[in-house]
Amino acid sequence: MRRITAIPQxxxxxxxxxxxAGIFLALLAIILVTGIVNPRFFxxxxxxxLGRQLVIFGFLAxxxxxxxxxxxxxxSVGSLTALLNVLLALFMTxxxxxxxxxxxxxxxxxxxxxxxxxxxxxxxxxxxxxTLGSFVGAKGLAALITKGWPISGLxxxxxxxxxxxxxxxxxxxVLAFVVVAIFAHFLLGYTVWGRHLYAIGGDIxxxxxxxxxxxxxxxxxxxxxxxxxxxxxxxxxxxxxxxxPTVGTLYEMYAIAAVVIGGASLFGGxxxxxxxxxxxxxxxxxxxxxxLMRVSAYWHEVTVGAIIVAAVTVDILRRRxxxxxx
Amino acid sequence: MDNExxxxxxxxxxxxxxxxxxxGVDFEVRYGEVVGLVGDNGAGKSTLMKIxxxxxxxxxGEIWIEGKRANISSPHDSRRYGIEMVYQDLALAxxxxxxxxxxxxxxxxxxxxxLTTPVLHRREMEKxxxxxxxxxxxxxxxxxxxxxxxxxxxxxAVAIARTLLAQAKLVIMDEPTAALGVSEAERVLDLIRRLKxxxxxxxxxxxRLPHIFAVCDRIVVLRAxxxxxxxTTCETTMEEITQLIVGGKTDVKYERE
Numbered sequence: 001m002r003r004i005t006a007i008p009q010x011x012x013x014x015x016x017x018x019x020x021a022g023i024f025l026a027l028l029a030i031i032l033v034t035g036i037v038n039p040r041f042f043x044x045x046x047x048x049x050l051g052r053q054l055v056i057f058g059f060l061a062x063x064x065x066x067x068x069x070x071x072x073x074x075x076s077v078g079s080l081t082a083l084l085n086v087l088l089a090l091f092m093t094x095x096x097x098x099x100x101x102x103x104x105x106x107x108x109x110x111x112x113x114x115x116x117x118x119x120x121x122x123x124x125x126x127x128x129x130x131t132l133g134s135f136v137g138a139k140g141l142a143a144l145i146t147k148g149w150p151i152s153g154l155x156x157x158x159x160x161x162x163x164x165x166x167x168x169x170x171x172x173x174v175l176a177f178v179v180v181a182i183f184a185h186f187l188l189g190y191t192v193w194g195r196h197l198y199a200i201g202g203d204i205x206x207x208x209x210x211x212x213x214x215x216x217x218x219x220x221x222x223x224x225x226x227x228x229x230x231x232x233x234x235x236x237x238x239x240x241x242x243x244x245p246t247v248g249t250l251y252e253m254y255a256i257a258a259v260v261i262g263g264a265s266l267f268g269g270x271x272x273x274x275x276x277x278x279x280x281x282x283x284x285x286x287x288x289x290x291x292l293m294r295v296s297a298y299w300h301e302v303t304v305g306a307i308i309v310a311a312v313t314v315d316i317l318r319r320r321x322x323x324x325x326x
Numbered sequence: 327m328d329n330e331x332x333x334x335x336x337x338x339x340x341x342x343x344x345x346x347x348x349x350g351v352d353f354e355v356r357y358g359e360v361v362g363l364v365g366d367n368g369a370g371k372s373t374l375m376k377i378x379x380x381x382x383x384x385x386x387g388e389i390w391i392e393g394k395r396a397n398i399s400s401p402h403d404s405r406r407y408g409i410e411m412v413y414q415d416l417a418l419a420x421x422x423x424x425x426x427x428x429x430x431x432x433x434x435x436x437x438x439x440x441l442t443t444p445v446l447h448r449r450e451m452e453k454x455x456x457x458x459x460x461x462x463x464x465x466x467x468x469x470x471x472x473x474x475x476x477x478x479x480x481x482x483a484v485a486i487a488r489t490l491l492a493q494a495k496l497v498i499m500d501e502p503t504a505a506l507g508v509s510e511a512e513r514v515l516d517l518i519r520r521l522k523x524x525x526x527x528x529x530x531x532x533x534r535l536p537h538i539f540a541v542c543d544r545i546v547v548l549r550a551x552x553x554x555x556x557x558t559t560c561e562t563t564m565e566e567i568t569q570l571i572v573g574g575k576t577d578v579k580y581e582r583e
Contacts, residue, residue, distance in 0.1 A: 195422075212431060
């Protein structure tokens with residue numbers, strides 16, 4: 001009985017209330033068109049490549065969702081990916097070993113999230129500013145540490161984190177992503193904690209009066225976002241088998257674009273993990289499609305830019321309609 | 327102490343810098359009574375209520391609740407004594423639905439499929455919210471609608487349903503009808519009557535005297551941080567209250583400094 005009513009409810013939530021329907025259909029359309037134009041799109045090899053690419057944007061989009069839901073923004077994740085990627089390689093090649101290197105990298109990611117969160121909450125520095133500082137600074141640090149050159153010589157076997165296959169078909173990063181995505185969806189959508197993040201994004205004064213611990217929750221959101229950059233740094237290190245200060249360029253923009261395409265509002269209080277993942281899918285599939293069609297990669301940036309403008313404009317128009325009923 | 331009073335406040339003083347906002351105000355609320363608190367802008371109404379709600383500390387004065395000396399130093403303390411404040415701007419999260427707002431900070435959870443983490447119990451919260459709103463005589467067509475799409479009166483009902491959930495004994499409402507049209511304001515007055523029927527005391531702050539006369543048992547008038555008059559609603563007129571507010575008249579027993 002419960003199960004039967006749950007399905008139409010789920011459909012309604014997906015397609016009406018969260019306004020995810022449009023973008024989900026758009027994703028299907030892009031996939032279909034790409035598949036018809038170039039049937040190689042559906043080859044196992046291409047889907048695995050696409051899946052791994054999706055993981056990069058997907059992880060960052062999930063982290064960014066937590067911040068944007070609270071009404072904040074994190075511009076630093078691309079640069080943090082570069083810095084953490086370099087640090088991971090440094091740690092692993094300077095005696096910390098694989099596990100030690102991973103733990104140290106994630107710890108630094110948490111420290112960055114805490115840094116952003118403390119500035120935003122305790123010092124009331126706009127999130128835009130403090131994360132812009134890390135956007136510029138982390139990139140510079142990455143280049144300083146490596147003097148501009150990649151750090152190679154990672155432990156053999158570490159690349160399995162990227163290349164490995166589960167049951168010979170599912171890439172390891174894809175499986176890791178699915179597990180994290182389900183957990184994040186549960187956290188944001190089904191727990192008191194997630195509900196309070198939405199309340200903060202909806203009306204921070206109201207949330208304060210409700211007695212919600214707004215500072216702690218917002219700091220947690222920035223930590224999650226920075227951690228997502230740490231995780232992506234691990235996968236990129238495994239992919240390149242090196243620490244490279246030039247990775248991660250524009251990734252924060254792709255992450256934010258994915259979240260906004262997925263129905264989140266930059267004013268806070270709206271958004272969902274499913275939406276952000278669909279947004280990340282659209283960006284990844286577009287990338288993949290353009291590559292398959294031998295179109296210049298620069299067109300991808302142009303396209304994503306146009307999509308961001310369209311998605312934000314739609315959100316603003318939607319809000320304006322709400323403010324002027326009738 | 328007297329058993330008919332839920333709350334007694336004695337000789338409350340509050341100063342903001344050079345401004346003496348309250349100069350020794352007495353205030354009391356009986357069980358199940360609706361008290362109208364009126365006065366011109368700056369008379370000290372909101373300051374007095376914020377002190378009772380724990381949002382401001384008094385400089386001097388005593389508060390007694392249910393016959394016992396009360397120590398209110400935070401909104402949390404105030405709530406523990408059964409006092410809930412409904413703010414003028416309502417303080418609701420417009421992006422969430424009515425049950426989420428009613429239960430915000432007191433969410434009901436359950437453990438699903440033996441998961442170790444408690445999960446929001448949406449169905450239970452929706453059920454209870456529906457019941458609370460029904461007690462207030464309000465039925466929302468769709469409980470899952472975001473609060474920002476609700477009318478002013480419906481939003482007020484959601485804010486008051488929060489106080490019912492908290493089992494408040496005294497609800498303080500600061501200008502609940504100020505931003506509402508005639509029929510919506512009438513609905514809010516109905517909500518106040520419902521609270522009274524439930525045996526809950528209400529302090530109702532407003533500038534609109536007809537609303538006071540429609541629901542209040544008693545009216546207390548503040549002027550320039552002092553209590554200048556008190557009337558039982560059925561024994562006074564709007565003219566008389568207006569005179570007390572603007573300063574044409576002061577009750578003898580309050581005239582001494």
